[in-house]
Amino acid sequence: MLWVSKAAVYESGKGVRAGVPVCWPWFGAVPGKPAHGLVRTRLWQLRGAALDASGQVVLRLGICDDDVTRSFWEHAFELELLVTVGRTLTLALTTHNTGAEAFEITQALPSYFCTGDSAQTTVQGLDGCHYLDKVQDFALCQQSGAVTFQSETDRIYTDTTANSLIVDAATGRTLRITKQGSASTVVWNPWSDKEKTMADMACSEYRQMLCVET
Ligand SMILES: O=P(O)(O)OC[C@H]1O[C@@H](O)[C@H](O)[C@@H](O)[C@@H]1O
Structure with missing residues (x-):
């Protein structure tokens, strides 16, 4: 369930593109x-x-x-x-x-989760929440419905203690993420262009992962 990049680097002094940093x-x-x-x-x-x-x-x-x-x-x-x-x-x-x-x-705790296909995966539980959109220079936006992935997604949902569900249509699997002591949730997928700039992600791995962070 936790994702590990094929290009992850295991060296002291570097972050590992995997698991839960x-x-x-x-x-x-x-x-x-x-x-x-x-x-x-x-x-x-x-x-x-x-x-x-x-x-x-x-x-x-x-x-x-x-x-x-x-x-x-x-x-x-x-x-x-x-x-x-x-x-x-x-x-x-x-x-x-x-x-x-x-x-x-x-x-x-930015948890990297495996997906069958991120383009067919949604994150539920954030409907109506406000978020800062890092892709739009921290613009304040409001979520409508489930979060879907069609391009780079990097959002800080604020004022939410709600649980999230990762609903993965390609595998038919649903993961539940619950939290305590956290009032924000971050959802991140670098998508194709950003992935190309990251030495520790292999080609097209953005389709196999997403982060839901609490
Ligand atoms: O490349 P790093 O430092 O591991 O960060 C990965 C991502 O981590 C996420 O938590 C951030 O919201 C993104 O903005 C960031 O790109």
């Missing part, structure tokens, strides 16, 4: 700083791996501040990602401020 302590571009924050390009520690009472695999991953993170962002932190794999996949990201100063963050 952790965007933290900011989402998106910040001039002079790494896009999508400081932790998606770094190695995390595996702090625990266990089976819970119902047979689900529970992984505890962590990362904390170091010289590199402090060179971009001065705060002390410890971040923990709890990954529970069973009939559903559950991710829980917890921020601990281990310093003396308060700080503010933005964060996102």
